[in-house]
Amino acid sequence: MNERVLIVDDEPNLRKVLGAHLSREGYEVALATDGEAALQLIEKGGVDVVVTDLVMPKLDGLALLRLVVDSYPDLPVIMITAHGTIDSAVEALKLGAFDYITKPFEREELKAVIAKAARSRQLFKKNANPEADRGRYQIIGESARMLEIYSIIAKVADAPSTVLVTGESGTGKELVAGALHANSRRRDKPFIKVNCAAIPHDLLESELFGHERGAFTGAVQAKPGRFELADQGTLFLDEIGEVPVDMQVKLLRALQESEFERVGGIKTVHVDVRIVVATSRDLKKAIEAGKFREDLFYRLNVVPIFLPPLRERAEDIPLLVEHFREKYNARLGKKLMGFSQASMEKLLQYGWPGNIRELENVVERTLLFCEREVVEAADLPEQLREVPTPAQGTAALRPADVPAGKVDAKEFVEARSDEMWRELLVQKLAETQGNVTQAARLLGITRKTLQTKMKELGLREPPDADEGGD
Ligand SMILES: Nc1ncnc2c1ncn2[C@@H]1O[C@H](COP(=O)(O)OP(=O)(O)OP(=O)(O)O)[C@@H](O)[C@H]1O
Ligand SMILES: [Mg+2]
Incomplete structure (x- = not known):
């Protein structure tokens, strides 16, 4: 099959000339007018060589190069540079460009460079090892602790064993679950995620195991649960620590026997599902507190993966x-x-x-x-x-963004990005000299919500500031 060359340039003429040259050489040609469009094509797959101009609207050539080098290190990128802009050509090479060509094109030069890139691509394809390639699954980090995690992922991805992923919030537990699936033979089968904390307790059973028609009020139709949906694939049970104890018994059976009944059903359903679970809770402590069943813990903890903070x-x-x-x-x-x-x-x-x-x-x-x-x-x-004590450091805020006085927090944040929470909280805490209760009142949220939000955002509660304010 012919190599597919993607030409990225905002000048239609240049695209036409280059495209014609390359088709004549027997390449398949794809065209994009800017870096963003190019990325989309690359993401779809099938591109073997990228030839890109430097200066373009939206995403320019160097930015595109960076992204490709990062995510598709084996896709050769050739930069088009104008005469006399050798500096940028050198920079491109440093960043990992395969080579560069100068405008106006020398036909022979063009031909040679593209052929070289195409050859390198062929070589890569021949030696490609999709397993290793998928290994990283966009997990970034080269520290010894992460390398250890990659090696565990590679080792156990294809095993049927249950994996328990633990680590603080935001450490990448879900990412690891995805990587395990992507590295397994089940990768083309469903990856089903259930956030156990987000589902009301009384709905969890039917969510997991499905229900028959009329099983409970509102069950107008029979519905398969996530276990059934994940058949042949991977079921990721996130926040497993939040599953109520009575459900834990049912879960244990489903995991042990790979079978269960739908709610209100009598037929036993068998599934072939690989289970990955995650929690940011300390399950050992939950066991001590009687909130988590020890037998279930041992059933889940076959392969533990701990993600360091x-x-x-x-x-x-x-x-x-x-x-x-x-x-x-x-x-x-x-x-x-x-x-x-x-x-x-x-x-x-x-x-x-x-x-x-x-x-x-x-x-x-x-x-x-x-x-x-x-x-x-x-x-x-x-x-x-700095540690955000509300009394100081509000100068860096963009006060214009946050109106003084009473603000409907939900409405305010919804209209903007989630990132505005921090701005909003810091500002209101400053206005109230760090009084959490008063700040919550200004925001129209409960004190507890505010405290949770502060914790999520890593905002520390000002020492003493809230004492007596209640
Ligand atoms: N090593 C990593 N490299 C690149 N991105 C990462 C890495 N770890 C986490 N992320 C990103 O950080 C965000 C949080 O990761 P993830 O949702 O997997 O965390 P989590 O451990 O499940 O958190 P929580 O316990 O809060 O659910 C995601 O957007 C994820 O893509
Ligand atoms: Mg998560």
Whole structure:
């Protein structure tokens, strides 16, 4: 089969000329007018070589190059540069471009470069090892602890054994569950996720095992549960620690015997499902407290995978920051070049209570607001620059974004991005001198909700500030 070359350029003429050249050489040609369109085509698969211009609207050539190098390291990218812009060509090569060609094209040069790239691609395809390729599943991190996790994933992905993924919130438990599925022979079969914490207790059984018609009020029709939907595939039970004890018995049986009955049904259903469960709770403690059955724990804990908190593998922070910078540059159409050393130090020093999810949010938010090319420490959100005691440091807020006084928190945040929560909370806490109760009142939410939100965002409750305020 002929190699497929994707030409990315915003100039229609250039696309036409290049395209004609390449078809004449026997290549299949695909065209895109900017980096974003190119990425979409690449994601669909089937592209063997990318030839891209440097300057384009939306996502430019270098940004596209970065993304490709990151996500498709074996897809050769050739940059088109104008004469006299050798610097950018060199930069492109440093970033991992396969080669560059200069405008106007020398036919022979073009032919040679593309042929070389196509050959390299052929070689890669021949030696491709899809298992290893899928191994990473976009999990970023090269620390010893992460390497260990990759090796466990590779070892157990294809085994039928139940895997228990633990770790603090935002450490990537769901990502690992997905990687296990993607690396298994079940990868083309369903990956079904159930968030046990999100389903009301009285609906959990029917959600998991399905129900027959008329099993309970509202059961107008028979419905298969997630176990049945996951047949032949993987069932991911997230927040397993939240399953009520009486359901745990039923779950245990389903796991042990691979069979169960639908709610209100008499027929026994058999399924072939690989089970991955996750929890950010300490199940051992839950057992002691009588909230989790020990027998179920042992049944689940066949292969434990513990994801360390980000603060214990801070060496991965720069890589993660890079990864998310590229992701959000592309997504938000930004061209942020990087983080200054001072800002990186802040990122490294911070404790990341929300782990990678928090880091991702921080990078996204920083990109969104930063108007410089390189992020300085001052551009980072409040919680990274200092412990957020509401009495100080509100200067960095964009007060214009948050109206003074009473605000309907839900409406306010819904109209904006989730990231606005932090801005909103910090601002209201500042207005009330850190009085959580009063701040909650201004926001029209309960004190408890506010505290939970603060915890999620890694905002510390100001010492003493709330005492007596109640
Ligand atoms: N190692 C990683 N590399 C890249 N992205 C990551 C990594 N770990 C986590 N993420 C990203 O961080 C976010 C949170 O990850 P995930 O949902 O898997 O965490 P979790 O442990 O399930 O959290 P929770 O307990 O709160 O459900 C996701 O957007 C995920 O893609
Ligand atoms: Mg999760």
